[in-house]
Amino acid sequence: MKFLARHILKGSRPFWLCLFGVTWVLSTYSFPLYKALDARWIIKFPKAWELQLDGWISAVMKWLVEDASFGLFSFRDLTRFISSLIEAPYQVVRSGLIDGFSTGQGQQAVEIAPSLSWIAIITILAALAFYAKDWVLAALVGGCFVYLAIFGQWESAMVTLASVIIAVPLGVVGGLLLGILAYLSPLAERMMRPVLDLMQTVPVFAYLVPILFLFGFGPVSALVATVIYAMPPMVRVSTVALQGVPTEIEEAGRMMGCSRRQMMWKVLVPSAMPTLMVGVNQVIMLSLNMVIIASMIGAGGLGYDVLTALRRLDIGGGIEAGLAIVALAIALDRLSQAFSTRTQDALPEPGLSYVKRHPWLVSVVLIMLGTGLAGLYLPAIQSYPESATLTTSAFWSDAMEWININFFDTFEAIKTFFLTYLLLPVKRFFSGVPWAWGIIAIGLAAWRVGGWKLGAMAALMALAIAASGLWAKAMITIYLCGVSVFLASVIGIPLGIWAGQNSRANSVIGAFIDTLQTLPSFVYLIPVVMLFRVGDFSAMIAVVLYALAPAVRYAAHGIREIEPEMIEAGKVSGCTKNQLLWRIKLPLATPSLLLGLNQTIMLALSMLVITALVGTRDLGQEVYIALTKANTGQGIIAGLAVAFIAITADRIVSAMARASRERLGLK
Structure with a gap:
């Protein structure tokens, strides 16, 4: 992860340091500034400027279900027809x-077969x-x-x-x-x-x-x-x-x-x-x-x-x-x-019976x-x-109870450490970013990486989130996603590099990653909630586990795809193993590392919405609340806000990967 950060900053360090510095100052002192100027709009997007898209969408959906028709049939008839085709x-x-x-319904049903x-x-x-x-x-x-x-x-x-x-x-x-x-x-x-x-x-x-x-x-x-x-x-x-x-x-x-x-x-x-x-x-x-x-x-x-x-x-x-x-x-x-x-199997001999x-x-x-x-x-x-039938329910309950009783202090110490030194500082930073400067900063970052078109698209998507009244929730989403992706990369990239250079490690790590990728996202919540209860830390653990796989796979793939001639040239030049890794292998694997980072971000965002079940207070919770209330407009707007974050991140990281390939002369 440190290598990636250094690679991204290379050649444009003053720009990124200046952008981060201004964002940090405004994040830290925006509240005192708001108090001094009595200008609440610095912190919160003005209510009068918000687009009431959720109400419009809900009204359109209600019209579709209750009043819309296409001449011979209504929209409700269409959905019922689709339902019958699937059901x-x-x-x-x-x-x-x-x-x-069976035939018949209820108590009159008679089993046929x-x-x-x-x-x-x-x-x-x-x-x-x-x-x-x-x-x-x-x-x-x-x-x-x-x-x-x-x-x-x-x-x-x-x-x-x-x-x-x-x-x-x-x-x-x-x-x-x-x-x-x-x-x-x-x-x-x-x-x-x-x-x-x-x-x-x-x-x-x-x-x-x-x-x-x-x-x-x-x-x-x-x-x-x-x-x-x-x-x-x-x-x-x-x-x-x-x-x-x-x-x-x-x-x-x-x-x-x-x-x-x-x-x-x-x-x-x-x-x-x-x-x-x-x-x-x-x-x-x-x-x-x-x-x-x-x-x-x-x-x-x-x-x-x-x-x-x-x-x-x-x-x-x-x-x-x-x-x-x-x-x-x-x-x-x-x-x-x-x-x-x-x-394809070989064709059977002609003349044989069907059996x-x-x-x-x-x-x-x-x-x-x-x-x-x-x-x-x-x-x-x-x-x-x-x-x-057998049941292991009592065993798992007793095992979790034993772990919680004997390791409660250890788990609490780990949780407190991460909350104190990582999660809360990052949360305070993103929560304090004023919406106006946040839009400008996102647009400038995207422009620097991918040109003015990407910068304009990113700024417009950020403005749409703010205009929907979801800026604060979006910042919590970015904070949780950012921390989770950072940890997944810190753990996954070294594992991938190790797997890419060692066949035995590759088989063991590959089996572990295959298992992680096979598990449905819901499953990650069970042990995490049992051990750490609800909250941001539990959400972070679940997201890291779910999003770890691409960081490992792309790092291993990038290392394995390096041309052997490049490695041999480094050895002939007298490079040590560390020099081969840091000066030849990692620079050449950078496009793959960035693609892995891209996929890690996508998986983290998809998992964050599911972690709304364990008490997060981000855009995922907005979507979950909309689901429980059947509020169509709120759910769609909150979902689009997450999609805008994902698309912006995808385009920025993909632009970095393309630029890296061009610098290295790769296809």
């Missing part, structure tokens, strides 16, 4: 996984894992789902899995089609880019507010929010994958006389499939993450169990449900990764039918017997 397949999948198929047995579901998933890779993956995936059954989390996990099974195809197909459109039309790509930026930077809670208003409380709203949240990465990956198809393959397709449709679906898309599967993996993990969060608006499942446990401060139940989420996430993540790297050509498919179907029939007479085959 029908969701109910079919949910019935197949857990509820069973049972759901798949727990044995059949585990068999299907293990067979998919074996088909995708090998027995090791099959054992891992099967073991994860056996864990869900043994520890009494099966029903909730199947509800969550049903949501993922519906959300992922919608996100993948929608993202692929939009990615193809962006590939075919540069104009469409330029128009989509700001929309995708907003979709990826607006906090997840902000999605829930208007969707809850439009679609009501229930699993359909959760699925709509999940698809919107998970689709953007698939759009971007699809565009990049299609653009990365070698021109030789495209030329071969033209020479064979392919039409435009054949070229796309029989040449380009199959050639880009390995990269497209990376996008599918992202959609799966984001869908799982969002389904957990969407439990707040009726999704149910494991996310609802975690949320309920947090609200009741049920330590054991929260950790048990959180571990079930981890097991489900690991199984789905490893399964999708295996499909992304899977090679010999597809032995695994036939075996799975037979197990499904056999367990279904046996389950009619032996309930333990159909549903895992409740009497055989």
